[in-house]
Amino acid sequence: MLAGALLFSVLLVGLLVLQHVLARRLWAPFYHALGELQKYKLDQHQPVYLAPTRIPEFKELNSALSLVLNRNQRIYRRQREFTENAAHELQTPLAILRTKLDMLVQAPGLTEEQAGHIETLLDVTQRLTHLSRSLLLLAHLDQQLFFPSETVDLAATVGAHLRQLHEQAAAADLTLKADLAPTVPLAANRALLEILVSNLLSNAIRHNVPGGEVRVTLTEQMLTVENTGHACALPADQLFVRFRPGPERPPGSVGLGLAIARQICETYGFLLSYHYEAPGRHAMRVRFK
Known part of the structure; x- marks a missing residue:
């Protein structure tokens, strides 16, 4: 056996x-x-x-x-x-x-x-x-x-764009508020980072309401651009679509600003997301780490 x-x-x-x-x-x-x-x-x-x-x-x-x-x-x-x-x-x-x-x-x-x-x-x-x-x-x-990279101080870049947009915000009856870290070095292409910051800030001003505000917060881990707007959340799955139609799209906009911002974030491994907080506060967050 x-x-x-x-x-x-x-x-x-x-x-x-x-x-x-x-x-x-x-x-x-x-x-x-x-x-x-x-x-x-x-x-x-x-x-x-x-x-x-x-x-x-x-x-x-x-x-x-x-x-x-x-x-x-x-x-x-x-x-x-x-x-x-x-x-x-x-x-x-x-x-x-x-x-x-x-x-x-x-x-x-x-x-x-x-x-x-x-x-x-x-x-x-x-x-x-x-x-x-x-x-x-x-x-x-x-x-x-290939976009050549260098060490870019994102805090200085955001501060420069805020100064450039001060008159545009004042003409739209908006208040700019900023809470920026002293320095946030990032290894990226300077021109692409400037386009990313410019698109987010311009979007916050364009989609605002009279008497509203734009609040920018920058830490070593995240950039947050928050603006007042309509008292309802936007469709998060459609915000970054190219040529996205919709009543919230202002005249003159080509509908590519957020699509370009997302593509730049994907290039460098950043995470771009949309968040809504009542009443009527919309925020775009870019997480670096």
Whole structure:
């Protein structure tokens, strides 16, 4: 009985080991394809390589995966190139259009009605210029292009933008309040950080109410930009969508400010979130650590 039990145990263990080895060998193409999918990035330039196999089912799977992934890469590259080319090509005609409109405003004999029409065209031209630059920046951020980093004092950057926006806030009957840490060094690109701070502050001023306030708090872990506004929470899942429509979107806004802010935060591993506190206080928080 002992000999029979020992022999049965040896056979069972041997069978399990053989089954495991055969299963790993047979499923090797599947695990290789799974590993390639986990490493796959839409913006990579190299085509996806899937190991050849003699198993018909895995051959069909690899063929279908290669077709879908390569086609998605091709479509992504075309859309990215279109966005870049459109944004670049729009800059020159828009600059010429703005120059001609400025010259037309200064022309003698211009009536008040004509000046009003030209002023409207200037505003539209300015909006188109801002839109093309924003699209170009988003295209660069989507591609995860290299932006040179340096040690930037975020406290100084926020303070400088608050001083620049003081007159704009006063014209809108808003009060600016700031509680900033003495220094908050961050390793990032200076221009991108300035765009992030500018977009958050401009958004807080644009979506405010007469007689309201903008409160900015900066610590070593987090930047908070809080503003008064409508007494209801905004849809948090839609705030960072590009070209988001809605009644709360003011005239003249291109709808890309918060989308750009989120993309910059994702580039550096920051966490951008929206919070609402009654009555009517909206806050954008950027957590660094």
